[in-house]
Amino acid sequence: MGLARSLLIKAISLFAVLMIVMGIIVVILGFSGYSDRLLNAIVTQQTNAFALSLPEGTLPEARAQMIADYETTLTEAYGLNVPWWGRLPSMVWRVLSLDLGEARTAQSYAGSKNINAIILERLPNTILLITSAIVISVIIGLFVGIKAATVPGSILDRVTSYFSAVSYAMPTWWIGIIFILVLAVMLRWFPTGLMYSAPPPEDPLMRFLDVLWHAALPIGALTLGLSGIYIYQTRTVVLNTAQEDFVSVARAKGLPENIVRRRYVLRVAAPPLLTNVILGLAGSISGAILTETVFRWPGMGLLYYNAIFTADEGIIVGLTFMFTLVYVVARFVLEVLYVALDPRVRY
Amino acid sequence: MPTRTQEALQEFWATKVAKVGVVFLVTLILISVFVLVFYPLNFGEELWNNPIVWADNPKAVGPSWTQAFSSQAQAEHLIFELPEPVESDFSQGFKRQLFQVSFLFEADDFPQFTSFTMRDVQFQEDPPFVTLILHRPDGEAIILLDVDIPYPEPEDSPPYVFYSEDPRRIYLSGSPAVRLAVATFARRQLNMEVLVSDIAAVGPEKFMFGVPSSQGGRATDVLKGEYTLSVLVEGVHADDAMGSARFVVAGQLFGLMGTDNLGRDLAVGLLFGFPVALFIGVVTSTLTAGVGGILGVISGYKGGKVDMVIQRTVDILNNVPLLPILIFLLFIVGSSLWNIVILLVVFGWTSLTIIVRSMVLQIRDGEFIQASVALGAGTRRIIFRHILPQVAPFILAQLIFFTPSAILAEAALSFLGLGDPSIPTWGQILDRGFSDGALYLGYWWWIIPPGILIVIAAVTFVLIALGFEPVINPRLRRRR
Numbered sequence: 044m045g046l047a048r049s050l051l052i053k054a055i056s057l058f059a060v061l062m063i064v065m066g067i068i069v070v071i072l073g074f075s076g077y078s079d080r081l082l083n084a085i086v087t088q089q090t091n092a093f094a095l096s097l098p099e100g101t102l103p104e105a106r107a108q109m110i111a112d113y114e115t116t117l118t119e120a121y122g123l124n125v126p127w128w129g130r131l132p133s134m135v136w137r138v139l140s141l142d143l144g145e146a147r148t149a150q151s152y153a154g155s156k157n158i159n160a161i162i163l164e165r166l167p168n169t170i171l172l173i174t175s176a177i178v179i180s181v182i183i184g185l186f187v188g189i190k191a192a193t194v195p196g197s198i199l200d201r202v203t204s205y206f207s208a209v210s211y212a213m214p215t216w217w218i219g220i221i222f223i224l225v226l227a228v229m230l231r232w233f234p235t236g237l238m239y240s241a242p243p244p245e246d247p248l249m250r251f252l253d254v255l256w257h258a259a260l261p262i263g264a265l266t267l268g269l270s271g272i273y274i275y276q277t278r279t280v281v282l283n284t285a286q287e288d289f290v291s292v293a294r295a296k297g298l299p300e301n302i303v304r305r306r307y308v309l310r311v312a313a314p315p316l317l318t319n320v321i322l323g324l325a326g327s328i329s330g331a332i333l334t335e336t337v338f339r340w341p342g343m344g345l346l347y348y349n350a351i352f353t354a355d356e357g358i359i360v361g362l363t364f365m366f367t368l369v370y371v372v373a374r375f376v377l378e379v380l381y382v383a384l385d386p387r388v389r390y
Numbered sequence: 391m392p393t394r395t396q397e398a399l400q401e402f403w404a405t406k407v408a409k410v411g412v413v414f415l416v417t418l419i420l421i422s423v424f425v426l427v428f429y430p431l432n433f434g435e436e437l438w439n440n441p442i443v444w445a446d447n448p449k450a451v452g453p454s455w456t457q458a459f460s461s462q463a464q465a466e467h468l469i470f471e472l473p474e475p476v477e478s479d480f481s482q483g484f485k486r487q488l489f490q491v492s493f494l495f496e497a498d499d500f501p502q503f504t505s506f507t508m509r510d511v512q513f514q515e516d517p518p519f520v521t522l523i524l525h526r527p528d529g530e531a532i533i534l535l536d537v538d539i540p541y542p543e544p545e546d547s548p549p550y551v552f553y554s555e556d557p558r559r560i561y562l563s564g565s566p567a568v569r570l571a572v573a574t575f576a577r578r579q580l581n582m583e584v585l586v587s588d589i590a591a592v593g594p595e596k597f598m599f600g601v602p603s604s605q606g607g608r609a610t611d612v613l614k615g616e617y618t619l620s621v622l623v624e625g626v627h628a629d630d631a632m633g634s635a636r637f638v639v640a641g642q643l644f645g646l647m648g649t650d651n652l653g654r655d656l657a658v659g660l661l662f663g664f665p666v667a668l669f670i671g672v673v674t675s676t677l678t679a680g681v682g683g684i685l686g687v688i689s690g691y692k693g694g695k696v697d698m699v700i701q702r703t704v705d706i707l708n709n710v711p712l713l714p715i716l717i718f719l720l721f722i723v724g725s726s727l728w729n730i731v732i733l734l735v736v737f738g739w740t741s742l743t744i745i746v747r748s749m750v751l752q753i754r755d756g757e758f759i760q761a762s763v764a765l766g767a768g769t770r771r772i773i774f775r776h777i778l779p780q781v782a783p784f785i786l787a788q789l790i791f792f793t794p795s796a797i798l799a800e801a802a803l804s805f806l807g808l809g810d811p812s813i814p815t816w817g818q819i820l821d822r823g824f825s826d827g828a829l830y831l832g833y834w835w836w837i838i839p840p841g842i843l844i845v846i847a848a849v850t851f852v853l854i855a856l857g858f859e860p861v862i863n864p865r866l867r868r869r870r
Binding site (some may be wrong): 056057060061063064068071072075077204205208209211212213214216217220221223224228229235325332333336337347348351352359362363366367369370371374 | 407705706709710711713714715717718719721722723794798801802805806807820824829830832834837838841844845846848849852853856
C-alpha cells in the first residue's frame with residue numbers, strides 16, 4: 044500500500060533527523076573540548092578526594108604510585124585515554140538505548156543521580172504546564188479567530204489584530220515576570236514560583252489545588268503569550284479559505300451559513316490549523332525553558348537551563364535527545380493526522 | 391515597474407497598522423541616531439560595566455518622578471562639587487584652606503549613603519591634615535573624619551601631588567573612622583546607647599542626620615534643616631593645598647528611570663539598548679531573508695542534487711528544538727553579538743526557503759519562462775528578470791516579519807544570561823534585575839521598562855509586517 048510505504052519513509056527520515064541532531068550535539072561537545080574539560084575536571088576532583096582519603100602513614104612513594112594508578116584507572120574509565128571521537132559511538136549508543144547514565148549535580152527528589160529518573164520525574168511537570176496552556180490558548184484561538192474571520196474588518200477583527208500583534212511581540216517570560224511582580228509580590232495572591240508550597244499538603248485534593256495555585260501564573264502567562272498567535276493564525280486560515288471559489292458556490296447554492304462554515308470552510312481550514320497546534324505543542328515543550336526559569340517550575344526546561352550552567356553533560360545530551368524526540372514524534376503524528384483529515388493528501 | 395511599487399505603497403499606507411508601525415519605527419530610528427551620536431561606541435566596556443563611573447549614584451532606587459505619587463518626602467540625590475576653598479590663608483607658618491557647602495535636608499527618610507571625593511592634594515614636606523566636619527541644624531557638629539594621606543615615596547621629589555589622575559573617593563558610610571566618630575557623637579551629644587556595631591548595621595546617616603526618636607531605643611527621626619559640611623585643609627607650606635572636592639548625599643530616588651544595584655543610571659542603559667536592538671533585528675532579518683531567499687530560488691530553479699541537499703538540510707533544521715539548541719551552541723561558542731546573530735540566521739532561514747522554492751517551482755513551469763528559454767535567455771537573466779521580481783515582495787515581507795523574532799530571540803538569550811557582556815541590551819538589564827532578585831524586592835523600575843521597550847521594538851515590526859500583508863496577499867485587501 045502506497046500510504047503505509049510513504050509513512051514509513053517519513054518515519055525513517057525523521058529518525059535520521061533525530062540521529063543527525065544527536066550526532067551534531069555529541070560532536071560539538073567533543074570538538075569544542077567541552078567534554079574533555081568536563082571529564083578531566085571530574086577525574087581531578089575524584090583523584091584529589093582519593094588522595095585525601097589515603098591513610099596518614101603511607102610512604103610518599105607508595106602514596107604517589109597509588110594516586111597515579113587511581114588517576115589512570117579513572118582516565119580509562121571515563122574514556123579520556125582515547126580522543127573524543129573515540130568515545131562518540133558508545134555515547135550515541137547509550138543515549139539511543141536510553142541509558143543516559145548519571146548526572147553530575149542534578150538530582151531527583153529522592154536524591155537519585157540517574158538521568159533517566161531525573162528526566163522522567165520532570166517530564167510530567169513540563170507537560171502539565173504546557174498542555175494546559177496550549178489547550179486553553181487553542182480553544183481561545185479557535186473561538187475568537189473564527190469569530191473575527193466571520194466579519195473581516197469588524198471591531199472584533201481589528202481589536203484581535205492589535206491584540207495578536209502585541210501578544211506576538213510580548214515575550215512570554217516577561218509576561219510571567221510582570222505577573223510575579225504584580226500578582227505575587229505586590230498583591231500576594233499567588234506564589235512567586237515553584238510547584239508546591241513548603242511543605243506540600245498531605246491530602247491529595249489539597250495537593251492538587253496547591254499545584255493548581257502554583258501553576259496559575261505560568262499557565263496564565265503562557266496562555267496570554269500564545270493565544271494571540273493562535274487567534275491570528277486561525278483568522279488568517281479561515282479568512283483565506285472563506286474566499287475560495289467553492290465556498291462562494293456553496294453560498295450561491297443557498298446553503299445555510301452555518302453549514303457553509305462548518306462543512307466548507309472549517310473542514311478545509313482544519314489541517315493547517317492542526318499543524319500549528321501540534322507544532323506549537325512540540326516546540327513549546329522545549330520552549331518553556333524561559334517560563335520555567337522565571338517561575339522556577341521544576342520541569343525539563345529549568346533542568347536543561349541549570350545543566351548548561353553547571354556543565355552537566357549527560358543531562359544536556361539526554362534532554363536534547365528528549366526534546367528532539369518529542370518534536371520528531373509530533374511531526375510524525377502530524378503526517379498521520381494529515382492523511383486522516385484531508386482526503387486530498389495521498390502522496 | 392514603478393506603478394506596481396506605487397500601488398503597493400498605497401495599499402500598505404492605507405492600513406492603519408502600517409501607519410502606527412511607521413511612526414514607531416521613525417521614533418526608534420531617531421533615538422538610535424541620537425544615541426550613536428552622543429554615546430561612545432565602547433560604552434559597554436568603558437562606562438556601563440565600570441563600577442567607578444556609577445559609585446556616587448544611589449543603589450537600586452526608583453525614578454525621581456515617583457515622588458509625585460508618594461506621601462513621604464523621599465531624599466533627593468544631592469551632589470556638591472567644591473571647586474575652590476571659601477577661605478584660604480597662610481600666616482605664621484600655617485596654611486589653612488576651608489571648603490564649605492550648606493544644604494537643606496527636608497526629606498522624611500535618611501540618605502542612602504554619603505561619600506567624599508578629593509582631587510589634587512599637593513604638599514612640600516608632610517601631607518596636610520584634611521578634616522571633615524558636619525554642622526547640624528541643631529547647632530551640633532560632628533568631626534566625621536581626619537583623612538589619612540600617605541607620605542610620599544622616597545624617590546619622589548616635592549612638590550608632591552596626590553589624587554590628580556585618580557581622585558580619592560571615601561565611602562563615608564563604610565568608613566570605620568566615621569562609624570567611631572558618629573557613635574561617639576551619638577553617645578555624648580544625643581545621649582543614646584549606641585555601639586559602633588549598631589552604626590555598622592544601620593549606617594552612620596541614621597545618626598548624622600537624626601535625633602533620638604520618640605519610640606526610644608536606638609531609633610532615630612530625621613532632623614530636618616540646614617546642614618553644612620566643612621572641609622578643613624591644614625598644611626605648613628604656602629602651596630600645600632587641596633584642589634577640589636565633591637560631597638555626595640545619596641538620595642532614595644534618582645533620575646528618570648532609577649538605578650540598579652550598582653547605581654547604574656537605568657535611563658542611560660535603556661537608551662543604549664535602542665540602536666543595539668535595531669541592529670540585531672535588522673541585520674539578523676536581512677541576513678536570514680537573504681540566505682533563505684537565495685537558497686529557495688536555487689533550490690527551486692536548479693532542482694536535482696542541489697535541491698535535494700538544500701531540502702534535507704531544511705528538514706533537519708526544521709526538526710530541531712530551536713531554543714535548547716541555541717542555548718547549547720551559544721554556551722559552547724561563547725556569547726558575542728555576532729555569534730547570536732549568526733546562530734539566529736543559521737536556524738532561521740528554512741521557512742522562507744520552503745515557500746520561495748515552491749513559488750519558484752510554479753514560476754519555472756510558467757509558459758513565459760519556457761518562452762524565454764526558447765529565445766535563448768541564460769539562467770542568470772531568467773532568475774533576475776523573471777523570477778526575482780515575483781518573489782522579491784514576498785521575501786521583503788518575510789524580512790520584516792523576521793525582525794521582531796530576532797529582537798525577541800536576542801532578548802530571550804540575554805535574559806538567560808547568554809547576552810554579549812560588552813554591549814548592554816534590554817534583555818541583559820532584565821537578566822541582571824531578575825538574577826539579583828529585583829523582582830522579589832519589588833524594584834519594578836528595573837524590570838518593567840526594559841520589557842516594555844522590547845515589546846515596543848518588536849511590535850513596531852509586527853505592525854509593519856501586518857500592513858504589508860494585504861500587499862502580498864490581495865485576498866486580504868479590504869473592499870473599499
